[in-house]
Amino acid sequence: MGMHFNLADLFEAVADKVPEREALVCGSNRSSFAELDAGANQMAHYLAAQGVKAGDHVGLYMYNCSEYLEAMLACFKIRAVPINVNYRYVKDELLYIFDNADMVACIHHREFIPAIAEVREAAKKLKVFISVPDQSDEDLSAVGAVDYHAAKEGQNKARDFTERCGSDYFILYTGGTTGMPKGVMWPHENVFFAAMGGGGHFSPLGACVVPEDMASRVSENPLRGIALAPLMHGASWWYACIQLLAGNTLILNHHRSFDGAAVWQIVADEKIHAIQIVGDAMAIPLLDALAENPDRWDLSNVFNVGSGGAIFSDAKQEAFKKYFPNVFITNSFGSSEGGQMGMDNGSKKTASGLGNVSRNDEMDVIIDEEGQPRRHAEIGETGIFARSGYIPMGYYNDPVKTAKTFIEVDGKRWLLTGDAAKIEDDGSITVFGRGSNCINSGGEKIFPEEVEDALKAHEGIFDALVVGVADDRWGNRVSAIIQARKGIKLDLNNVQEHCRKHIAGYKVPREIHLIDELPRAPSGKPDYKTAKAFAESGAGAVA
Incomplete structure (x- = not known):
């Protein structure tokens, strides 16, 4: 059988190259590449024996655990389609995704059995339930589940699967900031090149040209990298795959809540080199x-702090450099639909924006105005950041949203990311952030992310969101919803004076609203809709 740009094929090539090398660490569970591959083969055989076949959808409804990645690989091996289920979802979101995703099987932590029982009627095709043990004692029979490890027991560890292809796909459900989850359909080959660097992140040889190149891209000196976000999020899942396909050791954050001290303890114990955060x-x-525990941990192995999936402000990047003077900061920007579209490592050409990328045949800015033909932007114009080439197939079960997001310009298919972007004088692209959140104040366009970045540089501000509130004179005025640090009192004048040191005067917040905790969607992303309603209500206003 031939080898393809299929994630199962690529992983197997790495496992054959470095079988005894440590692949995965999650709490007390440790697996070599050979052990992870064998375990995935066993689960793949079990799924196949239950009738799961190529193209069938399998839900992954778990916290971070070794079984998550093993199950994901098992799906890929039999050409099934893994579906990420956000464990933060409550009944309405779960009802929607169980109905929309057409799952035939669900691999889940045991504690989620009651939630599954409540919504399983929405998933008419869902017949197979596989329960990963945890600290709960929920009744498996409530959904007819079988224990994960009992299911694997006795299954064949060998590879005897049918030939795969690069067009096999998986679905990444993304919550965004509004609306119900939407499933992004990614062919393996496309996501490998769009989000994983084509296997070239850790090799001087660069991205793979043919699938057989994968083994030669395996790191001779493996790094130890930790994915801190839940694997159910695209940024963390991509990072996990990048590490495994490079032959590196992937460490997962096994804690179910994010605790800074607990994370640094893992980093010290596992002698971790690279840390991947989400903004x-x-x-x-x-x-x-780090501030509260000076010199508590030996973190001398850390040389990279990378972020993806959310804003990583300049102030926080500089703060990390104070603790790790030689650290290499990487700040990737992209989306669930766009993969990794750029990276800022201190080379931004303008003070504003998330970062800059080179304009090329696959990266551009599209002008998409109602009633006008779509076209490519000219120098100086601001439009929507767009990508072509290695992009998703569309949204699962949503042809309307697919048609709005995946468009054709001059005979070529493009993805509209939703991020506002501008063509600079030198032809490069500056990416600003969500165009839908852009504030038009007196004709000036203000991007919330830029103002938030300035606010977060204030020592008394823990976190902040920025929205536009209706204004009789200016159309909209800049309003900041701020979560202050404990014991800190903030006033409008103090915050404005601070911001003027970082951004132009017209971008400075005209009002601030203090809140105990910033609102976030179940996906963990900022909930701008709730933040705006809070500001419009006048709650927490400070003069």
Whole structure:
């Protein structure tokens, strides 16, 4: 059988190259590449014996655990389609995803049995339940589940699967900031190149040209990297795959709540080199733990702090450099639909924006105005950041949203990311952030992320969101919803004076609202809709 740009094929090539090398660490569970591969083969055989076949959808409804990645690989091996289920979802979101995703099987932590029992009628095709043990004692018979390890027992550890292909796909459900989850359909080959660097992140040889190149891209000196976010999120899942396909050792954060001190203990114990976070939401508690525990841990092995999936402010990047003077900071930006679309490592060409990328045949800015033909932007114009080439197939079971997001311009298919972007004078692209959140104040366009970045540089501000509130004179005025640090009193004048040191005067918040905890969607992303309603209500306003 031929080898393809299929994630199962690629992983097996790595496992054959370095079978005895440590692949995965999660709490007390440790697996070599050979052991992870064999375990995935066993689960793949069990799923196949239960009637799961190529193209069938399998839900992964778990916290971070070794079984999550093993089950994911098992799906890939039999060409089934893994579906990430957000464990933070409550009944309405679960009802939607169980109905929308057409799952035939669900691999879940045992504690989720009551939640599954409540919504399982929405999933008419769902017949197979496999329960991963945890600290709970929920009744397996409530959904007819079988224990995960009992299911694997006695199953064949060998590979005797049918030939796969690069067009096999998986579905990444993304909550976004509004609305119900939507399933992004990613072919393996496309996500490998769009989100995983084509296997070239750790090799001087660069991205693979043919699938057989994968083994030659395996790191001779493996790194130890930790994925701190839940695997149910795209940024963490991609990072996990990047590490495994490089032959590196992947460490998972096995704690179910994010505790900075607990994370640094793992980093010290496992002698970790690279830390992958999701923006300031993780950076803040990590930095606080370092400040509160000077010299507690030996963190001398750390040389990279990377972020993806959320804003990683300049202030927090600089704070990490104070603790790790030689650290290499990487700040990737992209989306569930776009993969990794750029990276800022201190080379931003403008003070504003998330970062810059080179304009090329697969990265551009599209002007998409109602009633006008879609076109490519000219120098100086601001439009929507777009990607072509290695992009998803569309949204599962949502042709309307697919048609709005995946468009054709001059005979070529493009993905509209939703991020506002501008073509600079040198032809490069500056990416600003969600265009839908852009504030138009007196004709000036203000991107919330830029103002939030300035606010977070204030020592008394723990976190902040920025929204536009209706204004009779300016159309909209900039309003900041702020979570202050404990014991800190903030006033409008103090915050404004601070911001003027970082951003232009027209971008400075005209009002601030203090809140105990910033609102977030079940996906963990900022909930701008709730934040705006809070500001409009006048709650927490400070003069």
